[in-house]
Amino acid sequence: MKKEYIIYKLSESIKSTSRIDNELFTKYNVKRGLRNEDHSGVLVGLTQIGDVVGYERLPEGLKAIPGRLLYRGIDVNDLVKGIHGENRFGFEEAAFLLLSGYLPNREELESFQSLIHAFMPLGQKTKMNILDLEGSNVMNILARCVLEMYTFDENPDDTSRDNLMRQSIDLISKFPTIIAYAYNIMRHSHGKTLHIRHPKEEYSIAENFLYMLKGEFSELEAKTLDRALVLHAEHGGGNNSTFTVRVTSSSGTDTYSSIAAAIGSLKGPLHGGANLAVMKMFDHLKENIRHWDKVTEIDQYLNKMLRKEAYDHTGLIYGIGHAVYTISDPRALLLKEMARDLAKEKEREEEYAFLELLEERAIENFMNFKGTKVNKRVCANVDFYSGFVYDMIGLPQEVFTPLFAMSRITGWTAHRIEELNFDSKRIIRPAYKNVAAERKFVPLKQR
Known part of the structure; x- marks a missing residue:
């Protein structure tokens, strides 16, 4: 055959x-x-x-x-407003908090930032492997690089607390470099000029990522990206990719295998690719709704989408609704503030106003359309604004989901450390019930 x-x-x-x-x-x-x-x-x-x-x-x-989101018991709203109220970058501080369980003092924070920078450059072998990698998906390249880091780690299978912390800081530090280099190499494969910029000691992670990716950036772009990184760093143990880390870690596997599995989970369009879906929908709506300030026209089109008569015929309005948040997603509210300021800097206020009106009308029309079929309120989630924010910063869509991984690696590593340091370790193994009927074996010549 x-x-x-x-x-x-x-x-x-x-x-x-x-x-x-x-x-x-x-x-x-x-x-x-x-x-x-x-x-x-x-x-x-x-x-x-x-x-x-x-x-x-x-x-x-x-x-x-x-909605509320808490990191180690601290409301993320207070964390963000406290850090940015002091005109500081906050992702490193959030990473320290998630890994350690407490807020650092000034000396601890500065030492941690120095350690991050020391780990950020790629070793020559790792760098050459990235240059040799081919592919059109940065998430795939990131996963392969993480698995290759096992080879260069002198003690990759050691799950002691000290080694887990070292590996965690190394991964948090290297993700921005790997993603920025992988994207620039991908551009180079399409005939663009290759830029490999080395991270700067005086820059934060957000600043270094923008510098390595595209060279120039404004202060507001860096501050906005920093806020996005803080907001995406952790989201409980039940989200798909973090649960993947906990499941794989419970088996006792090495850090790199566990994190590569989480990257595979986040790569899925139902998890990490949601902001791309929102951006594609937003671009479609900008083209198909003539008057961006007319509620009746917007309502008519959104209802066509809900009836599966327009756009991708799925009946979905991307970026609306969340598995846990009901009245509001705190991450969306905090990112929306930065989106408003960035839209002014980029002279894209008309698009921002349209997106804000879409948020209001999408929630209203969804609830009216579903009626008694939905048993909870819905709100805009963080993905509703994050794609638009990344686009205004000047980030290519190829790095939207990798950027999510660059932030969430902090939560992943914190959960792995916790999973492996329970007093009573137990492999995660839920049950599946078999519902197939038993059958007799039939000899090959009788089939």
Whole structure:
């Protein structure tokens, strides 16, 4: 038989072998997606790192409340406003907090920043491997580079606290360099000039990333990126990529294998690629809605989208709704402030006003369209504004999702350290119930 026919036959078999009656999930009380019937998450672990709050659990059910995000017990709103109120860059401070569990004093912070810079340059072997890598997806290149770091680590399998912390700081430091270099090499493969800029000691991570990626940047661009990095650094243990870190770490595997798995999870369009989906939708709406300030015209088009009659016919308005947040996503509110200021600097205030009006009308139309079919309020999530912000900063779309990884590596490593330092270690192993009927083996000549 030809290989194409075998592949076709095997593929056709999936139609029946992968079909499971939806009623069976209810019969056996299966928590699909590890979600409860009220759409809250199934409790599978405990953590002291981050907390995501969008509702209160009352005897009569869930009550929507304004969203809160806490890093080691500190409200991220207070963290961001406190740091930026002192006109400082904050991502390094957030990383220190997540890794250690406490806010550093000035001397500790300066020492940590110096350590970050010392780890940021790539070793010659690593650098040459990046130059040799081919590919059109920076997330894929990032995952391969992380796995290669295992080779250059003199003690890669050591899970002692000291070694885990060293590896974590090394990864946090090198992600910006790897991503910036990988993108510039990708551009070079398409005939563009190759720029390899070395990180500067006096720059923050946000500043160094912009410098290595594109050379020039404004102070507001760097401050905005820094805020985005702080806001994406951690989001509890239940998000898909962080849970991947906890699952793989519970097996005792090495840091690089665990983080590479998390990158694979974040690469998925249902997780890390959401801001790209919003940007594509926003570009479409700018072209198809003639009057950006007319509520009736906007409402008509959004309802066509909800009825699956326009755009990509999925019935989705990207960037609206979240698994936990109900009334508001604190990250979206904080990033929206910077988006407003950046839009003024870039003379894109008309686009910002349109996006802000889209947010208001999308929530209103979604709730009206769904009616009693949806049992909770919805809000704009952080992805609704992050893509627009990155675009105004001058970042190419190829680095939008890698930028998410560059920030979330802090949360990933903090959760890995916590998972491996529980007093009672236990591999994460949930159950799946088999619902296939038993069959007799049939000899080959009788088939």
